[in-house]
Amino acid sequence: MPKAEETILEVDLKALEHNLNHLKSRIPKHTKFLAVVKAFAYGSDACEIAKHLESLNVDYFAVAYTNEGVQLREEGITKPILVLHPQTVSFTTLIKHQLEPNLYSPKILEEFIEVASALNYNNYPIHVKFNTGLNRLGFAEHQVDYLAETLKSTEAIHLTSIFSHLAASEDLNEREFTLNQINSFKRIAETLTKAIGFKPIMHMCNTSGILNYPEAHFDMVRSGIGLYGYGNSEKENKNFKPISTLKTVISQIHDIEPGESVGYNRAFTSKIPVRTATLPLGHADGIGRQYGNGKGYAIINGKKAPIVGNVCMDMIMVNVTDIACKEGDEAILFDANTTAEDFAETANTISYELLTSVSQRVKRVFLK
Template sequence: MSKSGSLDSFRLLAAFLVIANHTSPLLSYGEDADFILTRIIARIAVPFFLMVSGYFLYQYIENGDNAYILAFCKKIGLLYALSIVLFLPLNLYAGHYEGTNWGLEFVKDLFVDGTFYHLWYFPGLIAGVSIVVFLIRAIGLKWTSIISVLLYGIGLFGDSYYGVAEQFPSFEVFFQAVFTVADYTRNGVFMVPIFLVMGMLIYKRNKTVSFSINLLFFVISFTFLIGEGLLLHANDIQRHDSMYFMLLPVMYFLFQCLLQIRGKSSKSIRNVSTIMYIIHPWMIVLVRFTAEFFTLEKWFVENSMVLFLTVSSLTFILSWMLMIFWPTRKNSTPSPISRAWAEIDLAALNENVKLLKGILPKNTELMAVVKANAYGHGAVKIAKELSNHGVKSFAVATIAEGIELRKNGVKGEILVLGYTPAQYIGEIKKFKLTQTVIGLSHAKQLNKQGVPIKVQIKIDTGMHRLGTDASHLSDLKEIYNCKHLHVVGVFSHLAVSDSVRSEDIAFTELQIDKFNQTTKWLESQLLLPGQRHIQASYGILNYPHLPYEYARPGIALYGVLSKNDTVRTDVELKPVLSIKARVAVVKTLQRGEQLGYGRAFSATTMMKTAVITIGYSDGIPRNMENGEILIRSQKAPIIGRICMDQLVVDVSAIEGVQAGDIATLIGKDGTEQITAEEVSEKCGSITNELLSRLGSRLDYVYHSN
C-alpha cells in the first residue's frame, strides 16, 4: 500500500466538490438538498487539500529543510500569479475594481481574499504555512496545535457562528475590524493553520486505528456536521458557511480512512485536480455564454444538474489536455535534497566570523581559509558570503582552487598557500592571485619567467614543512631581490598551537619569537614584511593577542574543532554544516539473517532496518560502522558495512520510519545532535579530514536563518 493511501484519488473527488460548490447541482430539485451538498458536504474539499499539504510538509519542517519549504511556497505563489492573469479579464469585465477605493480592494484581494472568489486558497496556504512553520520552530507542534484550534475557534464566530458574535458588542467590533482587512475569516490566519496541523499530527503520530473504527467515527461526526449546518442555517446564524465545529473531527477521521484505503500515488491526478480547481470558473462562464448564445439556457443553465455535469466534464477534459500537451521545462538536475546533501547555515558562519574577530586585536583582519572546497562547505558560496560580510582576503591550497574562485566572481586577495610550478605563472598573473614562495629555489624559478606577480614568503619557524628557514636570513634577502616578485607578506604556521601542554606552549612561543625576530630583521634591512600572519584556527583561539595584520581561520570558521581539544578562549562557535540523506526503504530482518557485504552483521532478534542513501563515495568514512545517525529525532545505530552508495541502520526502536524520511549524519534533528567532532573521533580521524573529504556527489543547500 502506498504510504499516501488513496489521498491522490480523493483529490479528484474534492475538485468535483469544489465545482459543485460553485454550480449548485441540486438547486433545481430543492434548496435544502443543495444546501446540504454545497454548503456542508462540499466544505470538506479545501480542508482536505490543506491537510494533504500539512501531511507531506511536516517531515521537512521537522528537519529544518527551509529550502524545500521555500520552494513549496514559491510554487504556490507561481500558481496564484498564473491564476491572477487567467481571471483578471473576468474581474475587469465584472467591474470589480472600478470604485474609488479599487486600489485598496485590490491589495486586500491580492494578499488575503484572492483576486477571484476561489483563489483565496493560494495566499491563504502561503500565509498558513508561514505561520505554522514559525510557531513549530518557536514553541513546538503541541502548542502550535493549541494555538491553531484557538484561531479556528475565533474564525468560527466570524463565519458560521457570526449570529452569536453579533449578540456581543465587543465581539462584533472585533470582527468588523477583521473584515476591513479580509472579507472572511476563512483565510490563512483563522482557517488554514488547523488543517495543516491536523495533517502534520497524523503524519507524526503514524499509529493505525482499525479502518472500521475510523469509518464509524467518521460517519458519526459527519452526521453531526450535517445537523450542525442545518441548525445554523435554520436559525439564520451564518454570515458565511465555510467553517463548522464538526468539520474538525470529520476531516480527521476521513483522512485516516483514506490513508488505509489502497491507492496509488499519481502525479497526473494531482496535477489534474489542481488545474480543475483553478480553471473551473472559466468553464462556468463558457457554458453560460454558449447556452445564452444558442438560446439553450433552459437545458444547460436552468437545469442545475446539467450545468454541473457540463462544467465538470469540460473542466476535467481540458485539465487532462493541459497536463498532457502543455510544454513543460524538463529539469535536468534533481532537487538538491533528493538523495544526499549538505546543509550550510550561513547565519552560523557569519556569527563565527564575528566571534573570531571579537577576540583578535582591533586591527587584525581575517584571511579566510577556503581550501578543500572550504572544508567541504562549498568554497565559492562561502567566499562570496564572507566577502559580503567584510572579509576581503582568502587562502587556498592550490592554484586551481584560486582560479575557481576568480571565475565565479570572488574578489579581494587570494593567497595560494601551496607550491605552484613556475610554468603556471601566467595563470597566477591572469587571475590576480598571490603565490606563496616556499624557498629560495622556488623564488628563482618564478622570477626566471619574467612575469611580475605578487608573492608572500612562507617562513619555516619549526614546522619543517614548506618555507624558508627562519635562520637563513640571506635567503630571505635574496628572495626580496627577485625583481619580478613583489613581496606583499610573510607568514608562518604553528605546529602545536592546538595543545595546551606546557612543553607545546613553550614550543609555540619559540615559533612566535622566531617569526617576530625574522620580521624585525627584515625591517632593519628596509625590507617590508607587509602582511604578517601566523595564527590558524587554534592559533587564534589559544594565542588571540598576537598583533599581526592577519589571522587565518580555517576549521574554526565552520564552527568545528576536534572533540578533545582544549582552547584558552571562551568562544561558542556554531557548526555550519549538516549532512543529510533519505531513507530508501524499510525492511524486516529476521533473527539469524545476515546483512550486507561479507555478511558482517547477524540479527540476534527480529529487527527493522532502514537503508540510507549515502555511502563512502559521498565522503562518509567506511570505518564509521560503529556510528549512529538521527531519524525522527532519535539515534539509530549503523549496522553492517558501509557501502559505496548506501548504509544500513537499525530502526527497531524508532516508530513510524518510512521511505522518504530524512536521516541526519551530522547535525541536529529535534533535540538530538551528532557533531562532526563525534563522528571523526569514532573514525579515528580529525574533523579537518572528515569534512574536506566530503564527496562531490553531495548537493548543497544554503540558508541564512
C-alpha cells in the same frame, strides 16, 4: 529547516556570519582577517562561502592550490587570494588570474621570479613562508640573508607578507613549543625587515592561534575550521555554530531474521530479529568504511541508529529496531547538535577530515 527528500548538505550562511563575527571579536580591530576556503571551503562550497564572506568584508582568502583560486576568480571573487601550496607548472595560470603565491623554498622562489620576469611583471605580490617547527613547508631561519638578497636583486616581485604556521596551537600542553615558534617567527621577521628596509604583513595564527595566543595576532590572522563552526576544544566550541548539516532519507526498511546477514562481506550477521533502514549515501559521499559496523550512526527521529555492517559506496544500513520510523523519514548524519566532530570521533578521526570528505555529488542547499 526544510525536511530532506534526498541526500543534501545544508549550509547555514547566518551561522558562518556568526562565526566570523566571533573570531573578529577576538582580534584587534586593525588586524586583517584571512578566510581559508581551500578544500571546497572545508567541504561546503568555496565559491558560495567566499561570495558571502566577501560581502562581509574579509580582507583576504587562501586556497591550497592554483585551480581553487582560479575557480574563485571565475565566480567573481575580487579580494586578494593567497595560494598556499603552488606548483611551478601553474605559475603562468596563477599570474593570469592575479593570484598571490606562497613561495616557500629557494627553488620555487627563483622559478617564480623567472616566470614573472619573462611576463614583464613589476612588483608582483608574493608571500613567503618560514618553517618554525611544523616542518612541512617554508624557508629556514638561516636562509633569511639569501632571501633578502634575492628579493633586492629583482623588481619582478614584491614581498606582501611573511608567515608561518603553528603546529599545536589547540593543545595547551604544547604551549612552550608554540611560544618558541612565535618567538622564532618574531626574530625572523625582525631580521628580514631590517635587511630589506620595509615591513611586510606578518601572520601566524590559525583558528586555535586566534583563540589561544593573542600575542601572535600580528597584522593578520587566518581562519579555516573556526569559520565552519569548530573551536578545537569543548570550551571554545560553545562560541561557534557548525554551518553544515548532512541529512538524507530512509529509502527502504528491512526486517532481518536471526542468521541473516547485511551488506558486503556479510560483515553483520544477526543473532536476533533486527530492523534496518537503508540510507542513500556511502563512502563515495564521504562516510568512509571506517564508520561501519556500529561505529558511526544516523539520527532518526531524535535517536541514534548505528551503522550495520560495512559502509557501501552509495548506501549505508542502520539499526532502527528500537526507533519508530518509516520509509521517507529524515536521517541526520551531523548537524549543529550532533556535530561532525562527534561523528568523526566514533572512528578516531577529526571533523576536518569528515567535512572535507563530503562528496561534491551531494547537493548543497544554502540557508540565508
